[in-house]
Amino acid sequence: MKKRMNLLVVSFLLAGLFFSQPAFIHAGKQFSDVNEEHRFYSYIDELVHKEIISGFIDQTFKPETGVRRNEAAIMIGRHLNLNGDPSETSFSDVPKGVTGSGYIEAAVLAGVVSGYPDGTFRPQHYVTRGEMAIFLDRTFSLDQTAISFSDVDVEMRSYEAIRGLYGSGITEGFPDQTFRPDQPVTRGEFAAMMSRAMKWEANADQRELQDLTDDVTKSIRSLPDSPGMESFQNVAEIRSKLNQLALSGHPYEGDLRQFEEVEEKVNTERNVMLQPFIDNLEKDFKNGQFRERTREVHRLFSMNQNQGDLERENETxxxxxxxxxxxxxxxxxxxxxxxxxxxxxxxxxxxPMGLLLHEYTDAHILYTAKTGRDANFYNDVEFKDQMRRIIDEHDISLVLDIHGMSNRNDVDISLDIGTNQGRIVPEDLVHSLMFSYANAGFHNVWENRLFTASNAANIAYYSYHELGVPAMQLEYARSLRDPLFNGSEGFERFYLSVRSLGEFIVHYDLESRGD
Known part of the structure; x- marks a missing residue:
């Protein structure tokens, strides 16, 4: 549900392994090596009917054959509706001509798959069961539970993901109480796990929609008649859940009059608390200082064809x-x-967005000033060394990692908040940020829709797991971060975006100080 408010019908095929015409007959009749007695027959049959997977040109399915890494990227990429057009990638062994290059690059950027420390992706290597667990855990919002597999321990990279597969009923492992994480996953096993994950998510979506609706009703009824800022978190949570329901295509149909009255009172009191920040920003917006400062700081990043100040000694x-x-x-x-x-x-x-927020909110900022190795892709870089030092010296309790995404025609999205499925930041902070954007008229704010901050090298993931500081990966559509994107309207959207995140930062700062 957090991953996708609408469960889209997936339609992806194994690259290079599909018939020219879709088959709508039963798998047992279509494939010579899969009959109705096969243990994975029902799963294969389901995915064939949904045009998710098909077989080879010799009319076999080869259920015991392994799944290659580029094939997995294509499947997941089609499921997430990523751009699969052939493209150059970040990997030395995946040029544009490699099958699935576009999906590989898009899936990496979405935080679903990752490469190896040597800069390769190894597209023809077989996917292990442990890797497949990670891919599925990042693709679906799985429920974790305790596991007792004799060959899985907490130190394994795939440990949490395997807990997710087990907790969501996607796999029970083998009869001997093993999971065999290093064993290649077969096409039959993949069909079974993918089918179960889809069913679990479809059911989970319906359960969560009903739970959200019930929670909103209950929460509204429990609101006080004379609310103050002590009710802010309740109001922010309700607003966030209303947003989720609307984005899911199932807007709340109950009476919202009481909530909207309380929300208005709470927001009025919140604005009083934030008034110095709001007044300063509004003043500069009206007198043109905000626009001029935006231009000035942009020059720092756009010089040398967006490579920054190449004469600098340090990158950060x-x-x-x-x-x-x-x-x-x-x-x-x-x-x-x-x-x-x-x-x-x-x-x-x-x-510029980051520097303006630094200036108007007094928050600390770390940024890359000249081109260098990607700090969101590698851990052994200057940027992360600096992060560690800053966090140690300045008692940081929250990291906000700002990124930009290309505009998507297939989904109405202004901001996607990556939280590694809610594991790297408290939920109340996500509600508070969504409230700030909703207050400015931006309701198409998602969580973990396209970018989940799930890779170990993602800055937000690194901040929480390596440095012990909660973090959010904030992925802004260009229409929200670029003041030149759409004339005067675009500049106002940029201003409101800065203001919304700024309000969240100031509010968090004041609460942290007990003000």
């Missing part, structure tokens, strides 16, 4: 905020970055 810049401020803003992609020796475009105006 840390600008200290107010002493004791609990928030660190990180901007790793304000300038062009390098992944596996290949330059990647700068995420336009993420740098």
């Amino acid at each position: 810049v840390f600008q200290k905020g107010r002493e004791g401020h609990p928030v660190l803003i990180t901007v790793p992609h304000g300038v062009e970055h390098i992944r596996n020796g290949q330059p990647k475009s700068a995420e336009v105006y993420t740098g």
Whole structure:
């Protein structure tokens, strides 16, 4: 549900292994090596009917054959409706001509699959059961539970994902109480796990929709008649859940008059608390100072064709905020970055957004000032060394990692909040941020829709798991982060975006200080 509010009908095929015409007959009649007695028959049959998977040109399915890594990327990419057009990638062994290159790159950027430390993806290697667990855990919102497989321990990279598969009923392992994480996953096993995951998610979506509706009704009825800021978290949670229901295509149909009255009172009191920040920002917006400052800071990142200041000794810049401020803003992609020796475009105006927030909220900021190795893809980089030092020295309690995504025609999205399925930041902070954006009229804010912050090298993931600090990966559509994207309307959207995140930061700062 957090991953996708609408469960889309998936329609992906194994690359290069499909018939020219879709088959709608039973698998037992279509494939010579899969009959109705086969243990995975029902799963294969279901995925064939849904045009998710098909067989080979010799009319076999080869259920015991392994699934290759590029094939897995294609399947997952089609399921998530990613752009699969052939493209250059970040990997030395995946040029544009490799089957699935577009899906591989898109799935990596979405945080679903990852490569190896040597800069390769190894597209023809077989996917292990442990890797498949990770892929499925990142693709679906799975429920974790305790496991007792004799060959799985907490130190394994796939440990949490295997807990997710088991907890969601997608696999029970083998009769001897093993999971065999290093064993290649077969096409039959994949069909079974994918089918079960889809069914679990479909049922989970319906359960969560009903639970959300019931929770909203119950929460509204429990709101006080004379609310103050002590009711803010309840109001923010209700607003966030209303947003989720609307995005799912099932808007709340109950009476919202009581909630809207309470929300207005709480928001009025919140604005009083945030008034110095709001007044300063509004003043500069009206007198043109905000626009001029946006232009000035953009020059820092756009020089040398978006490579930044190449004469600098260090790649990164840390600008200290107010002493004791609990928030660190990180901007790793304000300038062009390098992944596996290949330059990647700068995420336009993420740098100015970060610096403006630093100036107006007094939060700390760490940003990349000249092109270098991608800090969101590698851990052994200057940027993360700086993060560790800053967090140690300045008692940081929250990291906000700002990124930009290309506009998507297939989904109405302004901001996607990556939280690794809610594992790297408290839920109340996500509600608070969504409230800030809803207050500015941005209701198409998702959580873990396209970018989940699930890879170990993602800055938000690294912040929580390696440095012990909660974090959010904030992926902004260009229409929300680029003041030049759509004339005067685009500039106002940029301003409101800065204001919304700024309100969240100031509110968090004040609460942290007990003000």
